[in-house]
Amino acid sequence: MKQVHIFCENTRSGHSYPMGTSLFEISKDLDIKTKNTVCGAIVNHQVKELSFCVVKSKKIEFIDVSHPDGIRMYIRSLIFVLYAAVKEVFPHVELRIQKGISNGYYCELNGLERVITDADIFEIRQEINRLIAQDIPFIKKGMLTEEVVDLLIKQGLEDKAHLFEQQGHLFTSLYFLGDLGNYFYGHLLPSTGYISNFGLVPYFEGLLLQIPTPADFNQLYKLEKLDKLFGIYQEHKDWAEILNVSTISHLNNFTLNKRGGDIIKISEALHEKRIAEIANLIHERNGDIKVVLIAGPSASGKTTFSKRLGVQLAVNGMHPYQISLDNYFVDREKTPLDEHGNYDFEALEAIDVEFFNQQLIELFEGREIQLPKFDFNRGKRYMNGDRLKLNKGDILIIEGIHGMNPNLLPHIDKKNTFKIFISALTQISFDEHTHISTADNRLIRRIIRDSKYRSYPASETIKRWPSVRRGEDKNIFPYQENADIMFNSATLYELAVLKKYADPLLKMVLENQREYIESTRLLKFLSYFKPIDDEEIPPTSLLREFLGGSSFIY
Known part of the structure; x- marks a missing residue:
């Protein structure tokens, strides 16, 4: 042989x-x-x-499972088993995986028509354990797409069926667990017996499927009740459902019917309305609020949001001034080091907190200050002659990753601050069981921006991304619930627009590069979207920060 x-x-x-x-x-x-x-x-x-x-x-x-793609295989397989368990315990109930939150997956049982009880959760958990104990293989089969569509519709998975139908392929792969068919847009484990640890607990009005930490698979991620984050998710979920654009197949229908422009207009109007509402809240407390702090993870659109908020504050008769925390870095030799001995520019200690607070106090007392500037080439802070004095109606907008950290402003009264956390919380899902990662949304944004403004290839952005995520997990996300308001910078239509820009960049990653794994996954992900042209996106849109064509000066 x-x-x-x-x-x-x-x-x-x-x-x-x-x-x-x-x-x-x-x-x-x-x-x-x-x-x-x-x-x-x-x-x-x-x-x-x-x-x-x-x-x-x-x-x-x-x-x-400690590898990023290994944990993805684990999660997909666990969700399939959860689906099978719910199908067995509640045959007429529809399981919907709505979002990733608290390092787990928020699920709803549509059609249960009553509050989920501890007994319900116990019964589902027992069924999951039974399926795991049986060590049932996940079988992958290639089938005619029309057969796959018919089978999925019979199982009540209409969103998944329509998405397959829209792809136009003659044959489609489907996974089977016993007689149940399903698909999760990626690879699965060999069998249910590979699932070793999970949690299932009540969470708000639904369930939270908990997963183990890759570092220690015997430990589940700590459960956190993220009220504000959950609230903003629910608000945008309601918008998506009102517009009937809660899944990729729904969005594709708009595109195929040449109504992509309608989704752009509505999404941008919702953004403008929300930013105006936030500005109104700040204006109502104008007697107290002197500083608006804006924080969020990479590629969330903080800069454009800050500028759009400034416009809305001006409409309310206020005079916003923007200050960047980057200009308050300590000199390079005073920058703290991380565990690898490298400069940790994302640590709060990399900011001269005392000097920053001193300048704010002087401004609030009506004194004039010299604004600092940081020279990143020399690693030195200096004064370039710019001066600032606050008058009646003036307000500071400060953008930086530490905006939600209570240790940033230890000498400033809380009543003088208003905190806004911004992130791109993807509003649509693949289908009933597969949510779209907000991190993937932001990574695609960043790949496009890095290429356009920094001439970085996609491979370089992908290479740096794990380090960026670790910094966010350490310095940004732990403080997000300190926000007075959360703003979702994602739009219903954006991935269908970003596809045109991201595809050629991702295809330039070569097979012999390690980043090829991730570029291939992202290309497959984007392949499910029908493209929407960006000509109707206004120049003030947050997406223009990444695509270009913004009317704001950065």
């Missing part, structure tokens, strides 16, 4: 196997040891399931 050569990254060694040998067989033969059970592999920088059979020479790296 013909032999194929493979190089295993885990053992750093080459081997030959008969053509058609599965990754599972290779992992057993090589006795691959990982922190947790091997659940898949990276083959020539593409994610593959253990059932994948090798027919050509390949470079293989076996992964477990």
Whole structure:
């Protein structure tokens, strides 16, 4: 029998196997040891399931659930099992995975028509445990798309069925767990027995599916009741449902019916209305509020939001002045170091908090100050002659990642501040069971912006992204509930617009680059959207910060 050569990254060694040998067989033969059970592999920088059979020479790296793609496989498989369990316990109830929150997944049981009880949750959890104990394989089958669509509609998964229908493929892959078919836009674990830890708890009016931490799979993420974040999610979910654009297939219908412009106009109007409402709230407290603090994660649109808020404050007769926290960095030699000995520019200690507070106090007392400027090349702060004095009706807008951190303004009375947290909380889902990650939305925004304004290739942005996310988890998200108001910068239509800009950038990532794994995943994700032209997006839109064509000066 013909032999194929493979190089295993885990053992750093080459081997030959008969053509058609599965990754599972290779992992057993090589006795691959990982922190947790091997659940898949990276083959020539593409994610593959253990059932994948090798027919050509390949470079293989076996992964477990501590790998980003391994945990994705785990989550998809767990959601499939949850779906099967709900189907068994409540045959006439529709499970909907609404959003990612508190490092878990918020679920609703549509059609239950009563409050979910602890007994309900216990029964579902028991059924999940029964399915796990049976170690049932997830079977992938290629089928005629029309057969897949019919099967999904019979199971009540109409949004998923319509999305498959819109793709126009003759054949489609579907996964089966027993007689139940489903699809989660990515790879699954070999079987239910690979699921080792999960949680299912009441959360607001639904359930929270909890997942383990990749660092320690015996531990679940800590449960947090994020009232403000949940509230903003629900508000935008209501908007999406009113407009009937809660899933990709709904959005595609607008595009296919040449109504993409309608969604753009409505989305932008909702943004403008919300920003005006926030400005009105600030104006109502004009006697007290002297500083508006704006914070949020990378690529959330903070800068454009700040400028649009300034316009609305001006409409209310106020005079906004924008100050950047970046100009209050300590000199380079005083910058704290991270655990790797590198400068930690995202730590609060990288900001001269005392000097910043001193200047604010002087401004509030009616004194004139010299505004600092930071020279990033020299790593030094200096005064360039710009001066500022606040008069009646003047208000400061300060944008920076530490805006929600209570230690930023230890000497300023809380009644003098108004805090706004901004993030791109994606409003639509793939379908009934698959939400769209807000981090993916922001990553795509950043890839486009980095290419346009910094000449970074997509591979460089993808490479830096894990570090960006770690910084957000440490310095931004823990303080988001301190906000007075949250603003969602995502729009219903944006991924259909971003697709045109992101696709060519992602296709430039080469197969021999590690970032090819992520670029391939994002390309597949965007492939489900029918493109919307951006010509109707106004020059004041938050999206213009990433696409270009903004009327604001940055």
